[in-house]
Amino acid sequence: xxxxxxxxxxxxxxxxxxxxxxxxxxxxxxxxxxxxxxxxxxxxxxxxxxxxxxxxxxxxxxxxxxxxxxxxxxxxxxxxxxxxxxxxxxxxxxxxxxxxxxxxxxxxxxxxxxx
Amino acid sequence: xxxxxxxxxxxxxxxxxxxxxxxxxxxxxxxxxxxxxxxxxxxxxxxxxxxxxxxxxxxxxxxxxxxxxxxxxxxxxxxxxxxxxxxxxxxxxxxxxxxxxxxxxxxxxxxx
Numbered sequence: 001x002x003x004x005x006x007x008x009x010x011x012x013x014x015x016x017x018x019x020x021x022x023x024x025x026x027x028x029x030x031x032x033x034x035x036x037x038x039x040x041x042x043x044x045x046x047x048x049x050x051x052x053x054x055x056x057x058x059x060x061x062x063x064x065x066x067x068x069x070x071x072x073x074x075x076x077x078x079x080x081x082x083x084x085x086x087x088x089x090x091x092x093x094x095x096x097x098x099x100x101x102x103x104x105x106x107x108x109x110x111x112x113x114x115x
Numbered sequence: 116x117x118x119x120x121x122x123x124x125x126x127x128x129x130x131x132x133x134x135x136x137x138x139x140x141x142x143x144x145x146x147x148x149x150x151x152x153x154x155x156x157x158x159x160x161x162x163x164x165x166x167x168x169x170x171x172x173x174x175x176x177x178x179x180x181x182x183x184x185x186x187x188x189x190x191x192x193x194x195x196x197x198x199x200x201x202x203x204x205x206x207x208x209x210x211x212x213x214x215x216x217x218x219x220x221x222x223x224x225x226x227x
Binding site: 004031033035042043044045048056059089091093095097098100101102103104105106107108109 | 145146148150156157158159160163165203207208213214215216217219220
């Protein structure tokens with residue numbers, strides 16, 4: 001079946017602009033995660049959804065970052081007033097949940113470049 | 116930081132040789148996972164080992180877990196050029212949620 005998809009694959013934006021990143025998880029996966037990967041910080045957890053609720057937002061680096069998930073499926077990560085340090089690859093993953101542990105299936109990522 | 120560490124940071128070997136990567140972590144865990152990443156994009160799950168397991172095999176992969184030392188190792192036997200990738204260990208968050216805390220990764224280069 002289809003894997004996790006993310007769009008866009010690449011996004012270049014000017015500092016100060018808002019961006020939206022989309023994740024379409026595997027059908028039937030109730031758990032959804034956002035991570036980001038940058039040269040300086042490695043792979044960092046951002047936020048976890050179980051269904052439409054987000055019981056763990058502890059990884060969001062600032063209040064400029066927000067995410068939502070609707071219908072227990074698609075999720076959108078929004079970054080407001082982007083800064084250069086937001087440049088990274090944003091990865092989405094989904095898994096069967098919550099009674100894990102389960103492997104996570106990752107999307108190909110969105111490479112965000114803030115100029 | 117909860118993040119684990121892996122060593123070596125980089126490893127270069129010839130096809131046919133074995134590759135061993137080590138992971139150390141900081142907290143009590145109920146499982147540990149290994150992932151592979153090609154070309155800096157999506158990660159692929161390789162193997163999950165639970166805290167009550169000491170060793171697990173999957174094809175050419177062998178993973179060990181020593182919870183007393185808070186360490187794990189990934190062995191790839193008879194390596195191939197296609198194994199060239201970055202390899203990460205990952206452990207659950209402190210509250211045993213399913214979020215993953217990734218190690219720093221090992222970059223493996225396998226030369227034909």
